[in-house]
Amino acid sequence: MSTDWKGLLGDAMQDLGELAKGNPKIMSAIRTFDEAAAAHGALDAKTRELIALAVAATTRCETCIAVHSKAAVDAGASREELLETLAVAIGLNAGAAFVYSSHILSAFDTLSKK
Template sequence: MVVNWQEMLGEAVKTLGGLAKGNPGIMEGYKGLDGAGSAFGALDAKTRELISLAVAATTRCDTCIAVHAQAAAEAGASREELLETLAVAITLNSGAAFVYSSRVLEAFDAFSKK
């Protein structure tokens, strides 16, 4: 898959701008959450952006990927740091599937005992 990330981000900003203009309360609420999530300062910008990219990968948010990839690059993140971050995201996501598989099995067993 080849994506023009700069173009996609520009289009997403336009689309989200339309949403914000149509319902300003949504943007106000989002800005409040965003501000609260970045208010502490214990983590540097690069670390915060790498965490954001791990979350974006696991939540499958292309716009989040574009926003935070740009910010991570601007914050000085290296490709090696990003690859290590993504390895953590992949491991966590596979771990979640492993754990939830036991829940699926439990639910199935509960319904099969009728």
């Protein structure tokens, strides 16, 4: 896979800027969410960005990947920290698929009874 992450990040910032300019209330709401997430201060910026990358992996958001990868780099995250973070995300996705598979099996069995 060859993704131009720098180009994607630049394009995303431009597109999001246009959205914010066209509807300033959207940008204000996003800023409020971001400020609330960091308000307590128990987690440092690097940890918050690593969590954001784990979430980006599970939600499959390429723009989130670009934005939070850059922020994680800027916050001093190491490649080793990222790899451990991604292992947690992979495990969670596998676990979620396992749990939901049990729900699907239960639904199928229930709905197949006559």
